[in-house]
Structure formats: structure tokens, C-alpha cells
Amino acid sequence: MFFLPTRIPIPPAFHSTETDAPIETCLVCDRGLLDTNTEYLVEKAVRQHTEYDVREVIFEYALCLRCHADLQDEISDASKRALETYFLERANLYQRAALLMSEDVPGPSPATGANGGTGTSGPDPERWMDRCIVTDTPIEALEEYQLIGHCVGREMLMTHLPLVIGHEAMNEIMQRLSKETRDRLGGFQEEHFGPPEMPHELPVPIFA
Ligand SMILES: [Zn+2]
Numbered sequence: 001m002f003f004l005p006t007r008i009p010i011p012p013a014f015h016s017t018e019t020d021a022p023i024e025t026c027l028v029c030d031r032g033l034l035d036t037n038t039e040y041l042v043e044k045a046v047r048q049h050t051e052y053d054v055r056e057v058i059f060e061y062a063l064c065l066r067c068h069a070d071l072q073d074e075i076s077d078a079s080k081r082a083l084e085t086y087f088l089e090r091a092n093l094y095q096r097a098a099l100l101m102s103e104d105v106p107g108p109s110p111a112t113g114a115n116g117g118t119g120t121s122g123p124d125p126e127r128w129m130d131r132c133i134v135t136d137t138p139i140e141a142l143e144e145y146q147l148i149g150h151c152v153g154r155e156m157l158m159t160h161l162p163l164v165i166g167h168e169a170m171n172e173i174m175q176r177l178s179k180e181t182r183d184r185l186g187g188f189q190e191e192h193f194g195p196p197e198m199p200h201e202l203p204v205p206i207f208a
Pocket residue numbers: 026027028029030031063064065066067068
């Protein structure tokens with residue numbers, strides 16, 4: 001299955017908290033990302049206290065696909081299989097790609113036909129990031145979530161990403177990973193951001 005993904009300007013939710021602009025370099029190899037054709041992932045973990053309207057970024061980074069591949073190599077085969085099964089059973093990643101190919105607009109509730117079902121307006125990143133891909137919990141109701149997007153230069157590619165995944169689903173995923181993989185991801189977290197407070201607060205560039 002091959003198609004050229006739609007590109008959009010990187011949404012503000014994926015910007016650096018510090019600069020309010022796209023993240024400039026790869027976390028691991030430090031290569032510049034913005035004025036190149038290097039593809040990379042952006043991940044951000046957010047904790048929010050909706051009653052106080054406070055949002056706290058736990059970590060955020062960009063990782064070029066070369067460094068991502070190196071990290072992928074260290075994820076055990078058992079963990080990769082477990083993840084694949086989890087997403088097949090629980091999330092609609094493949095449906096997203098199919099919808100994009102058909103140029104239809106994926107929505108939270110296709111049955112309602114809220115947009116008339118014509119699908120002429122193209123992918124809407126807001127609607128891709130307004131709820132957990134697994135539990136369908138709206139983002140406003142998630143105490144913690146992670147955002148993952150696939151970018152090139154100053155643009156984001158609409159594939160099965162971007163996505164939002166809430167802490168409940170992240171916990172489930174972590175439980176399915178092998179100890180070896182969790183330790184490796186924990187090591188990556190510790191090396192770059194310090195020890196995680198919660199086991200699900202691990203960088204998980206495993207969705208791409
Ligand atoms: Zn890199």
C-alpha cells in the first residue's frame with residue numbers, strides 16, 4: 001500500500017514548549033530538521049489538570065527516522081508482535097490510512113454523518129487529535145496523554161499519525177511489552193529526560 005500523504009503545517013500542539021515553534025533538532029543525533037528532507041517523529045507527553053486549566057509537558061522531543069530505526073532495533077520481536085496485535089484489536093490505525101486514501105474525512109462518529117459524509121474537505125488534524133485512539137476518550141478528559149506525529153521539514157505528514165493516546169491505553173501497552181523492551185525504553189527516557197515518575201511516561205516511538 002503506497003500513497004503520498006497529505007502535508008500540513010506542523011500544528012501548534014507539536015511545537016516546542018520553549019520556543020512555540022517546531023522543534024529544531026533530533027534528540028539523539030542533534031541533526032537539524034527544519035530545512036531538510038529528513039523525516040522525523042515528534043512526541044510529547046502532557047499532564048493536565050482541567051479543573052485548574054493547567055497543562056504540564058512531561059517531555060517532548062523530535063527523533064529523526066534514522067535514530068528511530070536504531071531504537072526500533074532494540075525493541076524485542078515479542079514486544080513488536082504484542083503491539084501489532086494490540087493495535088489491530090483496539091485501534092483504528094489502518095482504517096485511518098484507508099480513509100485518507102479515499103480522501104474521506106475520518107470523524108469521531110461516522111454514523112452521525114455530521115459533515116454530510118462528502119469528505120471533500122480533506123484531513124482535519126484537529127479531528128485526528130481530539131481523542132485517544134484506543135479508548136475514544138476526548139482529550140479534555142484525559143489526565144495524561146501522549147501526542148505522536150510524523151514530520152518532514154516544517155510540515156506534518158498525515159498517515160495513521162498524528163495520534164493521541166491516553167494514559168490508560170499507555171498503561172495497557174506497557175504491560176504488554178517485554179521486560180527487556182521496557183528496560184530499554186526506560187533507559188532511553190532516563191538518559192534524555194531523567195527517571196519517569198510513572199511507568200507509562202516512557203517515550204514510545206513504536207507507533208510509526
Ligand atoms: Zn537523529
